Amino acid sequence: MDINELKESLSPNERKIVPYLETKNIKKIIKESGLDKTSVIRALQFLSNKSVLNLKLEKKKIVDLGINGILYKRKGLPERRLLEELEKKSPIDMNESKLNKNEFKAALGALKKKALIDIKNGKIVLNSIDKKKFLEEQLLEALPLEEKELKPEQKHALQQLKNRKEIVQIEEKKDFVFSLTDLGEKLIKEDVSADYLESLNSEILKKGLWKGKKFRRYDIKSKLPEIYGGKRHFVKQAEDYARKVWSELGFKEMQGNLVQTGFWNFDALFTAQDHPVREMHDTFYLKEKGKLDKKLVKEVKKTHETGVSGSKGWQYSWEEEEAKKIVLRTHTTCLSAQTLAKLRELKNKKEKKGKFFAVGKVFRNETVDWSHGFEFNQTEGIVVDKDANFKHLLGYLKEFFKKMGFEKIRFTPAYFPYTEPSVEINWWHPEKKVWLELGGAGIFRPEVTIPLLGEDIPVLAWGPGFDRIIMDYYEIKDLREMYSNNLTKLRKKKIWR
Numbered sequence: 001m002d003i004n005e006l007k008e009s010l011s012p013n014e015r016k017i018v019p020y021l022e023t024k025n026i027k028k029i030i031k032e033s034g035l036d037k038t039s040v041i042r043a044l045q046f047l048s049n050k051s052v053l054n055l056k057l058e059k060k061k062i063v064d065l066g067i068n069g070i071l072y073k074r075k076g077l078p079e080r081r082l083l084e085e086l087e088k089k090s091p092i093d094m095n096e097s098k099l100n101k102n103e104f105k106a107a108l109g110a111l112k113k114k115a116l117i118d119i120k121n122g123k124i125v126l127n128s129i130d131k132k133k134f135l136e137e138q139l140l141e142a143l144p145l146e147e148k149e150l151k152p153e154q155k156h157a158l159q160q161l162k163n164r165k166e167i168v169q170i171e172e173k174k175d176f177v178f179s180l181t182d183l184g185e186k187l188i189k190e191d192v193s194a195d196y197l198e199s200l201n202s203e204i205l206k207k208g209l210w211k212g213k214k215f216r217r218y219d220i221k222s223k224l225p226e227i228y229g230g231k232r233h234f235v236k237q238a239e240d241y242a243r244k245v246w247s248e249l250g251f252k253e254m255q256g257n258l259v260q261t262g263f264w265n266f267d268a269l270f271t272a273q274d275h276p277v278r279e280m281h282d283t284f285y286l287k288e289k290g291k292l293d294k295k296l297v298k299e300v301k302k303t304h305e306t307g308v309s310g311s312k313g314w315q316y317s318w319e320e321e322e323a324k325k326i327v328l329r330t331h332t333t334c335l336s337a338q339t340l341a342k343l344r345e346l347k348n349k350k351e352k353k354g355k356f357f358a359v360g361k362v363f364r365n366e367t368v369d370w371s372h373g374f375e376f377n378q379t380e381g382i383v384v385d386k387d388a389n390f391k392h393l394l395g396y397l398k399e400f401f402k403k404m405g406f407e408k409i410r411f412t413p414a415y416f417p418y419t420e421p422s423v424e425i426n427w428w429h430p431e432k433k434v435w436l437e438l439g440g441a442g443i444f445r446p447e448v449t450i451p452l453l454g455e456d457i458p459v460l461a462w463g464p465g466f467d468r469i470i471m472d473y474y475e476i477k478d479l480r481e482m483y484s485n486n487l488t489k490l491r492k493k494k495i496w497r
Contacts, residue, residue: 066166078107299451439464
């Protein structure tokens with residue numbers, strides 16, 4: 001860039017710091033220019049973009065005083081204070097020192113290493129008097145210092161103090177440093193004090209203040225700091241989109257508490273009370289117990305013990321106290337069960353129909369790693385209709401996943417405890433060339449629908465995990481990334497479309 005064009009392109013802050021660039025000291029530039037550190041760094045970055053200087057971030061390890069170091073710099077190291085006691089009186093008993101227990105032990109060890117004391121017959125005896133400052137004392141007075149600039153004796157003192165509690169600390173600090181280019185060397189010799197117009201406004205136009213003045217030459221090529229607008233967390237964006245899809249398909253949203261009784265989470269869905277999924281290593285339990293609907297309890301108890309509609313049930317004695325236990329819901333299917341129970345209360349039997357969905361968080365007692373978490377998201381759906389059939393179920397699922405971006409879907413026979421028939425939903429991954437499981441679905445068994453609805457009406461049901469969908473869309477390899485709050489990564493996440 002021509003030197004005159006460069007001068008015309010300088011912003012007000014750049015003009016303020018140019019006269020002090022020769023010092024190559026950012027602290028001095030801040031002091032002399034009157035600008036704050038952020039403004040100076042930003043001006044340096046713009047000058048770097050204009051090839052005036054080379055700016056880089058340099059990491060330094062700084063040795064500084066710790067909490068106890070600050071105290072000992074003022075009061076003196078424990079060994080110095082013990083030595084002063086011994087100079088007044090020697091020997092002294094082990095319990096005679098004015099130092100506290102921890103300081104006394106540290107002082108004793110330090111002075112013995114220096115061969116300044118001995119312990120004889122349980123007494124501390126002074127061997128010699130050393131009026132010179134210890135290397136450790138000299139180091140404390142000199143701090144803060146850059147670690148790589150320490151002299152050999154200072155390094156020795158540092159090693160001694162590092163083994164003691166909070167006397168010294170080493171912090172990694174990042175500082176900007178710069179060097180001038182040939183263009184920069186020319187610029188600092190120029191007069192950059194000219195007053196250029198930065199912008200036009202109505203007052204300047206009306207009063208003709210622009211006459212006889214030059215406008216600053218604007219730099220349209222240099223990179224500016226990135227500005228990030230506010231946006232919802234990408235997981236919430238995905239959930240909102242799923243809600244939109246289900247709503248467009250005519251579904252109403254089901255909502256409920258994250259905390260449920262075992263009755264709604266397990267019993268209402270015909271899960272036996274001795275099933276392994278109800279054990280503490282799979283499910284999170286709370287201490288409290290909940291209240292149950294007596295009418296529903298009677299129906300579910302009967303179904304578990306002796307069966308319904310030709311089934312034999314589980315052939316055991318169902319315990320109401322077990323059903324009262326409070327759990328963090330392990331699936332959103334408990335919301336489907338509650339919705340069916342509400343439909344039963346409708347007086348008009350013709351109204352016992354509808355399409356419902358849920359998107360929400362569920363919890364399992366899992367060991368956390370890249371593919372497992374103790375919390376994840378699930379999308380739930382049911383269709384209650386006397387005319388509903390298995391083909392309708394597959395149609396709804398295919399349409400939903402298509403709208404979520406999964407074009408190639410297949411269904412395979414599967415087993416799930418509370419649906420019959422049941423299917424597994426699989427998606428073809430075009431890059432990995434494999435079928436990946438997305439979740440399960442089926443038609444609720446009579447053991448679920450009759451106790452809750454009062455009659456055996458076809459209920460199409462599904463509840464696939466939702467996190468797999470999100471991970472694929474955002475190309476996330478580690479499940480834990482979905483629940484972290486790394487602002488740098490969150491800012492770069494694309495908007496769900």
